[in-house]
Amino acid sequence: MDKPKKVSFTLIAVIVGFMIAIQFQTIKKPVERDTRDIWQLREDLLKEKELQSGLLKEIRSNEEKLSAYESKRKQSKEEVLKETLNELKAEAGLTDITGPGIILKIEPVYEEIKLGEPVTATVSPDLLKRLQNELNMYGAKQVSIDGQRVINSTVIRDINKETKIDGHAIKDLPIEIHVVTDSLKNAEKLYNHMQVSKSAEEFFIDNMRLTVSQPKPSVTVPAYENPIRVLNMNTAGDDKGGNT
Amino acid sequence: MWLPIMGMIVGIFLGLLTDIRIPEEYSNYLSIAVLAALDTLFGGIRAHLQNIYDEKVFVSGFFFNILLAASLAFLGVHLGVDLYLAAVFAFGVRLFQNIAVIRRILLTKWSTNQQKTEKN
Amino acid sequence: MKKLKVKGNHVILSLVCLVLGYMIAFSYHLTQEENQKKTKKVYGKQYEETLALRNELIDQEETNRDLEKELKRKQDKVLENEKSLSKEDQINFNLAEDAEKYRKFLGKVKVKGKGVKITLDDGDYNPDEKNVNNYLVHEFHVFKVINELYISGASAVAINGQRLSSHSYIVCNGPVITVDGYQHPAPFVITAIGDPDVLSSAINLTGGVKDQLVNDNIVFSLEQDEIVLDPILGN
Numbered sequence: 001m002d003k004p005k006k007v008s009f010t011l012i013a014v015i016v017g018f019m020i021a022i023q024f025q026t027i028k029k030p031v032e033r034d035t036r037d038i039w040q041l042r043e044d045l046l047k048e049k050e051l052q053s054g055l056l057k058e059i060r061s062n063e064e065k066l067s068a069y070e071s072k073r074k075q076s077k078e079e080v081l082k083e084t085l086n087e088l089k090a091e092a093g094l095t096d097i098t099g100p101g102i103i104l105k106i107e108p109v110y111e112e113i114k115l116g117e118p119v120t121a122t123v124s125p126d127l128l129k130r131l132q133n134e135l136n137m138y139g140a141k142q143v144s145i146d147g148q149r150v151i152n153s154t155v156i157r158d159i160n161k162e163t164k165i166d167g168h169a170i171k172d173l174p175i176e177i178h179v180v181t182d183s184l185k186n187a188e189k190l191y192n193h194m195q196v197s198k199s200a201e202e203f204f205i206d207n208m209r210l211t212v213s214q215p216k217p218s219v220t221v222p223a224y225e226n227p228i229r230v231l232n233m234n235t236a237g238d239d240k241g242g243n244t
Numbered sequence: 245m246w247l248p249i250m251g252m253i254v255g256i257f258l259g260l261l262t263d264i265r266i267p268e269e270y271s272n273y274l275s276i277a278v279l280a281a282l283d284t285l286f287g288g289i290r291a292h293l294q295n296i297y298d299e300k301v302f303v304s305g306f307f308f309n310i311l312l313a314a315s316l317a318f319l320g321v322h323l324g325v326d327l328y329l330a331a332v333f334a335f336g337v338r339l340f341q342n343i344a345v346i347r348r349i350l351l352t353k354w355s356t357n358q359q360k361t362e363k364n
Numbered sequence: 365m366k367k368l369k370v371k372g373n374h375v376i377l378s379l380v381c382l383v384l385g386y387m388i389a390f391s392y393h394l395t396q397e398e399n400q401k402k403t404k405k406v407y408g409k410q411y412e413e414t415l416a417l418r419n420e421l422i423d424q425e426e427t428n429r430d431l432e433k434e435l436k437r438k439q440d441k442v443l444e445n446e447k448s449l450s451k452e453d454q455i456n457f458n459l460a461e462d463a464e465k466y467r468k469f470l471g472k473v474k475v476k477g478k479g480v481k482i483t484l485d486d487g488d489y490n491p492d493e494k495n496v497n498n499y500l501v502h503e504f505h506v507f508k509v510i511n512e513l514y515i516s517g518a519s520a521v522a523i524n525g526q527r528l529s530s531h532s533y534i535v536c537n538g539p540v541i542t543v544d545g546y547q548h549p550a551p552f553v554i555t556a557i558g559d560p561d562v563l564s565s566a567i568n569l570t571g572g573v574k575d576q577l578v579n580d581n582i583v584f585s586l587e588q589d590e591i592v593l594d595p596i597l598g599n
Contacts, residue, residue: 005299013251016281021259026271041417048424055431062438069445081459088466136533152530155514230465233519233557236474236592324395
């Protein structure tokens with residue numbers, strides 16, 4: 001009498017336990033849905049459209065290069081290669097760039113310094129990096145700090161209480177930060193943003209004043225002075241498995 | 245006696261392990277089905293303790309109650325009336341009653357056992 | 365007489381059933397309408413606008429994907445040409461080599477090399493912790509790691525697969541981080557190509573980045589690995 005009854009009872013108990021577990025699981029994790037609202041979608045669409053125009057430009061320039069390579073004359077091929085190399089060098093930061101942009105100046109707050117005390121205000125690397133992040137956010141394309149060009153590998157760090165950018169020590173204030181943007185309109189946008197940015201307050205807390213110039217149609221950033229070395233990196237082959 | 249409880253724990257464990265999930269719209273039905281199942285389970289335990297346990301009644305009641313509860317909820321959704329509340333009340337009340345009876349029986353059993361051991 | 369009674373009963377019963385059936389059907393129909401109205405009216409216009417936008421976005425993304433493929437094809441052809449030209453004489457060989465170097469530097473090509481992979485994740489939800497910011501990853505955490513990597517000589521750094529450049533920026537908006545305009549949720553995987561030992565020891569330095577992160581209840585893990593970084597899009 002007991003055994004078959006117990007078996008069926010146990011079986012039912014198993015089923016009940018199973019159902020409870022499923023219910024628990026279902027409640028726990030809701031299904032992820034795309035909940036972007038209309039404004040986020042518009043922003044994303046704008047970004048994708050910009051991406052498209054950037055891609056089209058690149059494709060066109062590559063097509064021009066290809067047609068030059070197609071020509072039988074060796075000289076034009078060499079020219080294309082040289083031109084490509086110069087373009088790359090310019091993009092990497094090895095040439096002076098002039099274009100629309102703004103100039104920022106960081107100087108000590110003279111009123112705060114008592115007479116006779118040496119001017120000891122130095123810009124901390126943190127402050128500079130945050131400023132750089134903010135400039136990049138709003139359209140800065142080429143930047144130089146205190147005459148030093150900022151490139152992909154640039155580091156701003158504190159060595160022995162001195163703030164150094166790529167080995168160059170930032171010692172004496174005031175210093176200038178030159179920023180070049182893509183267009184005068186972007187320079188104006190960047191200018192407008194820096195006017196209302198909190199960075200000025202951050203600098204003020206450290207006894208420094210950050211001033212932003214009006215957008216100028218031609219601002220120059222100097223070339224990066226040292227040679228660029230690339231170690232440890234290799235071009236990855238195509239997905240098809242070509243050996244390079 | 246503990247075998248069914250082990251069974252339920254095994255069932256829970258299996259359910260958590262396999263990670264099956266029901267689409268959100270049906271989770272409502274499942275919750276009411278769980279309530280019906282629990283009620284039937286405790287009813288079965290009570291019947292067993294009162295020695296009036298009938299396997300057929302138990303098993304058929306289990307599936308039937310679940311179906312009834314789910315269809316009541318389904319009907320309720322489509323009629324725009326919260327009919328599942330009726331099932332909740334009914335099964336909830338029965339659940340409490342069954343557990344009360346079980347508790348009473350267990351207590352009397354335990355106290356008579358104590359008396360027996362005292363006598364001896 | 366019996367027949368009449370039964371008939372009487374039956375008639376009443378069927379009448380009741382008829383009314384009941386009608387009420388059920390009517391109720392059903394009403395609820396259906398209500399549900400439809402609810403979803404359509406309140407969100408109707410906005411829903412359609414959003415739907416149209418979403419579709420446009422999907423189309424645009426597809427176009428961009430095709431364009432990217434075409435760009436890659438053209439770039440590969442240019443590279444082939446450069447390679448064949450470089451074989452012809454030493455000067456061209458040097459030029460081509462330099463070009464490749466800058467392409468790697470700028471992130472125009474896919475690169476690979478030994479390096480490290482660092483993962484940052486929000487600390488487990490601590491219900492006792494009143495300030496939720498105390499265990500979420502913020503942009504300054506990511507900043508610290510990236511700066512330390514560059515300082516220790518990383519040649520290339522990427523966040524969640526997105527390669528960084530001199531004009532990259534990181535913004536923290538709530539649960540996601542926006543890098544160069546692209547949003548990434550936690551966990552954040554920072555990959556860097558460089559000397560794995562130098563990079564690891566710099567990050568693991570006592571009192572350095574790792575300790576600061578752990579102090580902030582950030583889940584941190586570092587492993588040395590062969591890193592592959594995709595080129596920067598739209599460049």
